[in-house]
Amino acid sequence: MTTPQLDGGFANLSHDAAHAFRAALQAMARPGRIEMLALARPPAPCSQAAGALILTLCDSTTPLYLAPSHDQPGLREWITFHTSAPIVRPEAAMFALGTWDALSPVDRFAIGTSAYPDRAATLIVEMTSLATKGASLRGPGIKDRAQLSLPEIAAFQDNRRRFPLGFDCYFTCGDRLAGLPRGAIVEG
Amino acid sequence: MNAYNFAYLDEQTKRMIRRAILKGVAVPGYQVPFASREMPMPYGWGTGGVQVTAACLVPEDRLKVIDQGADDTTNAVSIRKFFQKTAQVAVTEKTGEATIIQTRHRIPEQAMTEDQILVYQVPIPEPLRFLEPSEVETRKMHALEDYGLMHVKLYEDIARHGEIATAYAYPVKVEGRYVMDPSPIPKFDNPKLESSALQLFGAGREQRIYAVPPYTRVVSLDFEDHPFDPSKAPHPCALCGAEDSYLDEVITDDAGSRMFVCSDTDYCASRREDAA
């Protein structure tokens, strides 16, 4: 008998985590570039890319918020079994998973402190499509300009205004992954 | 039997280091604290860089390790062997063939590409440490973007020596926000900190990780009337004739004869091969 929430983890723990991290690193270092990440098979509605991010970055020391779009028993059990990450409210989360609408209002999430700006949340935003078109991006990691199909503009402009404080985002869709650090300058 | 986890570190440690690296990338030039682990080598040997490299490596990587530009020093050879053994990765001495380069105190002469990661070994990550010994105070200065002390120090240099005397670890401002120590690279290398490659910095003893993403603005601190000058000694390399590379002065015989040669041994060897 197989229990669905036990399946779908990394087949080769250290190699798969290494590949997944490298994709996550490249995505955060080069906003507007889409990486492929298909190493995990989490229960619905979680995408493969979001599942791999969680397996790679989360553990018992990283409180995780599941937005209503993703707060479902099968996914909760899968995350708990594979990572032991405590499921918490938005304000206490180091990571958060959900659709943009379900994660909003995003001003609930930790943005770090002036002494420790690293103590900020990372949002994993599940998208119905993810493409290198739409909002215009400038800033670190970007040669001239890039484009990314962001779910909105204003929230990322507000986030940039608080730099070096702010949350950082991953956008996931199926096996596709993109990153948006807080310092990105987003224009319509 | 393989007694090691991939790249030596256990998965929980790698996760912690990986999270720190990502926050470093998100806040360019800011020093992220991390819980440095004991490594099977002494601190002076670049344990910070080794931990960052271990967290980034994938089995398909081709690793190059340089120490002051050279691939063949004891330090570089040991680190290269360590990752050959623990991560089974391929290694190279050719800058152009490497996917990850771990370095102590130099940036390769050959321009790096988008597909490469440069990992620096950092002894003292805090650029304000020589001016202010208290960690609480330096953290406050970074938080308030209060870099007056650093400017005073550089200006005193000018008053005393007629120029800024700092030749290594010359401080930079990253993306207009954080003042950062680029590790003890010669100031000649500072212009190369603006790169297509991702640059990661690891300090083991001091437990800090920081980053400069590709295409990030990196400005060497200076004054309008004393602009930053990255120039080097005006000699060509005695071996390959290069006039654009950083040179080491080496003693060639017992009589104390000296010559200037490229510090980047791969660059020098490639130029001599091309000329042959």
Ligand SMILES: [Zn+2]
């Ligand atoms: Zn030469």
